[in-house]
Amino acid sequence: MSEPTTPRLLRALAGETLDRPPVWFMRQAGRSLPEYRELRTRAQDFISFCHDPEMAAEATLQPMRRFPLDAAIVFADILLIPRALGQKVWFETGEGPRLGPLPPIEAMADQVEASTGRLAEIGETLKIVRAKLEPERALIGFAGAPWTVATYMLEGRGSDRSAARTYAYQHPDELDALLDVLVEATARYLVMQAKSGAQVLKLFESWAEHLAEDVFERIVVKPHTAIIEKVRAAGIDTPFIGFPRGAGALVETYAARVPVEAVALDTQASAVMGQRIQDGGKTIQGALDNLLLRAGGPALDARIDGLIAQWNDGPYIFNLGHGVLPDTPVENIERAIRRVTGN
Amino acid sequence: MSEPTTPRLLRALAGETLDRPPVWFMRQAGRSLPEYRELRTRAQDFISFCHDPEMAAEATLQPMRRFPLDAAIVFADILLIPRALGQKVWFETGEGPRLGPLPPIEAMADQVEASTGRLAEIGETLKIVRAKLEPERALIGFAGAPWTVATYMLEGRGSDRSAARTYAYQHPDELDALLDVLVEATARYLVMQAKSGAQVLKLFESWAEHLAEDVFERIVVKPHTAIIEKVRAAGIDTPFIGFPRGAGALVETYAARVPVEAVALDTQASAVMGQRIQDGGKTIQGALDNLLLRAGGPALDARIDGLIAQWNDGPYIFNLGHGVLPDTPVENIERAIRRVTGN
Numbered sequence: 001m002s003e004p005t006t007p008r009l010l011r012a013l014a015g016e017t018l019d020r021p022p023v024w025f026m027r028q029a030g031r032s033l034p035e036y037r038e039l040r041t042r043a044q045d046f047i048s049f050c051h052d053p054e055m056a057a058e059a060t061l062q063p064m065r066r067f068p069l070d071a072a073i074v075f076a077d078i079l080l081i082p083r084a085l086g087q088k089v090w091f092e093t094g095e096g097p098r099l100g101p102l103p104p105i106e107a108m109a110d111q112v113e114a115s116t117g118r119l120a121e122i123g124e125t126l127k128i129v130r131a132k133l134e135p136e137r138a139l140i141g142f143a144g145a146p147w148t149v150a151t152y153m154l155e156g157r158g159s160d161r162s163a164a165r166t167y168a169y170q171h172p173d174e175l176d177a178l179l180d181v182l183v184e185a186t187a188r189y190l191v192m193q194a195k196s197g198a199q200v201l202k203l204f205e206s207w208a209e210h211l212a213e214d215v216f217e218r219i220v221v222k223p224h225t226a227i228i229e230k231v232r233a234a235g236i237d238t239p240f241i242g243f244p245r246g247a248g249a250l251v252e253t254y255a256a257r258v259p260v261e262a263v264a265l266d267t268q269a270s271a272v273m274g275q276r277i278q279d280g281g282k283t284i285q286g287a288l289d290n291l292l293l294r295a296g297g298p299a300l301d302a303r304i305d306g307l308i309a310q311w312n313d314g315p316y317i318f319n320l321g322h323g324v325l326p327d328t329p330v331e332n333i334e335r336a337i338r339r340v341t342g343n
Numbered sequence: 344m345s346e347p348t349t350p351r352l353l354r355a356l357a358g359e360t361l362d363r364p365p366v367w368f369m370r371q372a373g374r375s376l377p378e379y380r381e382l383r384t385r386a387q388d389f390i391s392f393c394h395d396p397e398m399a400a401e402a403t404l405q406p407m408r409r410f411p412l413d414a415a416i417v418f419a420d421i422l423l424i425p426r427a428l429g430q431k432v433w434f435e436t437g438e439g440p441r442l443g444p445l446p447p448i449e450a451m452a453d454q455v456e457a458s459t460g461r462l463a464e465i466g467e468t469l470k471i472v473r474a475k476l477e478p479e480r481a482l483i484g485f486a487g488a489p490w491t492v493a494t495y496m497l498e499g500r501g502s503d504r505s506a507a508r509t510y511a512y513q514h515p516d517e518l519d520a521l522l523d524v525l526v527e528a529t530a531r532y533l534v535m536q537a538k539s540g541a542q543v544l545k546l547f548e549s550w551a552e553h554l555a556e557d558v559f560e561r562i563v564v565k566p567h568t569a570i571i572e573k574v575r576a577a578g579i580d581t582p583f584i585g586f587p588r589g590a591g592a593l594v595e596t597y598a599a600r601v602p603v604e605a606v607a608l609d610t611q612a613s614a615v616m617g618q619r620i621q622d623g624g625k626t627i628q629g630a631l632d633n634l635l636l637r638a639g640g641p642a643l644d645a646r647i648d649g650l651i652a653q654w655n656d657g658p659y660i661f662n663l664g665h666g667v668l669p670d671t672p673v674e675n676i677e678r679a680i681r682r683v684t685g686n
Contacts, residue, residue: 162634169638209552209589212610212632212664214646246552248591248609249616267555273592289555291505295512303557321555 007138009071010199012283012315013239013261021308021316022070023340024140025293025333027323028063029075032333035062046091047083050076053124060129064137066330067337071138071200072129074193076122078144078204081185082153084115099156105177112181116188123196130197140241141198143189145205146182146223150175161207168215175219183223187230194231194238202241202264203227209246216250217257224258232259241285245322249273255282267321271310278314285317288336294325296332304339350481352414353542355626355658356582356604364651364659365413366683367483368636368676370666371406372418375676378405389434390426393419396467403472407480409673410680414481414543415472417536419465421487421547424528425496427458442499448520455524459531466539473540483584484541486532488548489525489566493518504550511558518562526566530573537574537581545584545607546570552589559593560600567601575602584628588665592616598625610664614653621657628660631679637668639675647682 008022030036036059043049050056059075079097083089085108088100122141130139151164168175190201208220228240243264244254255263255277263277265286274284288307292300307318318340324333351365373379379402386392393399402418422440426432428451431443465484473482494507511518533544551563571583586607587597598606598620606620608629617627631650635643650661661683667676 165632166634166638169632169635169640169642172642210610212630212635212646213613214649215632216611246591246611248589248611249594249613250611251592252615253613267553268559268589268591268593270556270592270596272595287555289508289512289558291509292512292555295509297512299512299515303555306557 005135007070007136007199009138009317010239012317013200013241015281015283015315017312017314017316020340020342021312021318022138023318023337024069024071024073025320025324025337026073028067028069028073028333029059030324031326032324032328032330033062033066034330046077047080047089050080051121053121053128056122056125057128057132060125061132064133067334068341068343069137069337070341071140072133073140073142073202074122074126074129074198076125076142078149078206079152080119080122081115081143081149081182081189084118085111085181085185087153096158097152099152102153105174105181108181112185112188115185116192119189119192122189123192126193126196126198138199139197140200140202141190141193141196142202142204143186145203145220146179146186146227147219148205148207149182150178151207153178161210165210165215168219172218179219179223183226183230187227187234190227190231191234191236194236199238200241201231201238202243203260205242205244205247207246208244208250209248211247211250213250213253216247216253220244220247221254221257224254224260228259241317252276255280262315262317264319265321269321274311275314278311278316283315283317284311285319287319287321290320290322290325290328293320293332293336294328296329296335300332300336301339304336308340348478350413350479350542352481352660353582355660356543356584358624358626358658360655360657360659363683363685364655364661365481366661366680367412367414367416368663368667368680369416371410371412371416371676372402373667374669375667375671375673376405376409377673389420390423390432393423394464396464396471399465399468400471400475403468404475407476410677411684411686412480412680413684414483415476416483416485416545417465417469417472417541419468419485421492421549422495423462423465424458424486424492424525424532427461428454428524428528430496439501440495442495445496448517448524451524455528455531458528459535462532462535465532466535469536469539469541481542482540483543483545484533484536484539485545485547486529488546488563489522489529489570490562491548491550492525493521494550496521504553508553508558511562522562522566526569526573530570530577533570533574534577534579537579542581543584544574544581545586546603548585548587548590550589551587551593552591554590554593556593556596559590559596563587563590564597564600567597567603571602584660595619598623605658605660607662608664612664617654618657621654621659626658626660627654628662630662630664633663633665633668633671636663636675636679637671639672639678643675643679644682647679651683
């Protein structure tokens with residue numbers, strides 16, 4: 001058993017079943033909060049904002065002041081890594097990310113070691129936040145998982161990923177080489193985050209959907225496993241949360257094969273699948289519908305109670321199945337968190 | 344055991360494990376075939392094409408002449424029902440369906456009985472095809488499932504369904520009323536199709552993805568069950584294939600709860616989930632990646648062999664996980680079908 005001051009999130013990740021689950025929300029920091037929208041106006045562009053430790057730390061801490069959350073997650077973006085590897089990345093207002101042409105794989109491979117240095121500000125953000133955060137609240141670091149990051153690198157923008165999925169069939173060797181570069185850069189980045197104060201590491205595989213099982217094994221299971229093994233080989237025992245969003249029934253394959261401490265479930269996860277993953281010895285996280293959080297009302301309360309009833313007999317972290325939507329009323333976010341924490 | 348002339352598809356749907364699975368492909372008729380593209384130019388618009396029995400029968404039969412398929416599926420569209428209920432529906436070239444304002448639910452409820460008469464041409468198409476098709480090849484009728492059709496009716500076009508999913512939370516009673524109208528109209532439409540020669544009925548729930556389990560029970564499981572019970576109450580024992588596309592782990596809930604004879608699996612279905620559904624007494628169908636069919640090559644052959652190896656120890660129908668893409672080379676379609684049939 002852990003110390004009473006051990007953050008609730010770390011206790012759940014160590015496999016403890018708790019009186020009530022720890023709670024945090026994906027995108028708890030960001031556009032749903034008016035103070036973030038104000039803060040954001042002080043930076044020229046989104047990438048600069050993420051690379052400014054004072055501003056990013058402030059964005060990370062804003063929801064912690066408003067809500068009784070059990071964890072903070074560093075304010076950053078999954079596309080900082082391709083930028084650090086030499087691909088141009090920018091954000092078009094209201095349209096999302098844009099990326100320049102994919103550099104040659106060998107050129108990016110040569111940049112892997114240097115890329116971690118180019119992400120040093122994210123380590124600074126973590127140090128600032130950890131120094132200001134109460135000890136009973138955990139700090140989460142994260143990275144985009146290789147396949148998801150590769151879809152943006154290959155397609156140059158958000159998409160339905162059909163071009164990237166076709167590339168996986170037509171150019172398997174090239175894709176594997178790109179994933180290898182990303183595995184190495186991501187492992188180093190996460191080691192740096194852990195050394196800078198991150199107590200939990202999360203891998204966001206935002207685009208695990210629509211993949212056939214054999215492809216999923218090759219481009220999701222294998223790279224996630226490789227990253228975690230590399231981080232462990234560096235002497236870091238920080239727990240991992242893996243989030244294969246949209247993987248459907250393949251989430252169970254993921255849970256059985258990838259050495260994460262917890263599996264984050266998306267909105268459509270079934271109660272029994274979550275229970276089977278808990279029975280298999282892993283913590284689960286999820287999976288309130290972000291549309292219901294935005295809609296609010298008695299259905300929101302009922303669903304929160306239902307999720308806790310179905311999953312809190314094992315190690316469980318309360319969260320959404322996807323990120324907080326920008327137009328979610330702040331009252332709904334607060335109401336949901338307080339319903340979980342009971343205060 | 345069935346007669347030797349019983350179509351292979353019907354044997355699989357009766358629960359038989361066969362030496363090789365029957366094979367058909369979603370969207371086997373349509374834009375991937377040059378003869379369809381030629382035929383399509385003879386009709387003013389897509390809706391008129393679907394309502395012309397001679398042309399629709401010809402489109403249905405075109406792939407049957409080219410390929411050794413085990414089944415034909417009537418050429419029609421899931422949006423013929425809302426049109427028959429009084430909502431305006433049209434297709435913008437290259438952009439997909441557009442729908443006019445949603446009529447009042449009560450007005451549509453009054454049109455349910457008449458709607459089946461307005462779909463009489465689809466029955467004529469089935470009669471023409473059944474008369475021309477060899478007896479060992481089965482004929483499939485279909486309808487869009489209520490929730491999927493409702494998303495188009497509510498949003499007026501194809502979309503990410505977030506408006507419809509939000510409507511499900513904010514206006515549950517109105518949505519239930521709309522689904523009830525669609526259940527009744529769909530059941531009547533399918534009874535008419537069975538009486539016109541359809542030997543199998545398929546329910547396409549194309550947008551079962553991203554739904555929370557409680558919502559999935561209410562808007563997918565319940566309406567599908569109601570439709571099948573109504574068709575059975577009308578004295579029709581035609582087997583059903585249900586396709587809850589994108590439902591992930593909830594496909595198992597669907598298989599356990601909805602009285603379909605077969606569950607169609609999408610691209611990301613896991614081998615073990617399919618096997619569990621077979622062990623539960625149902626036939627499964629699926630789930631070759633349509634992107635791999637388009638890409639072709641040795642990876643296509645290997646995956647076809649892999650799917651048969653993982654699922655043909657139980658009742659299994661070979662198909663794609665989604666429809667044939669319009670730019671799929673005809674050679675790849677033929678190669679894939681012949682690899683399954685062995686001729």
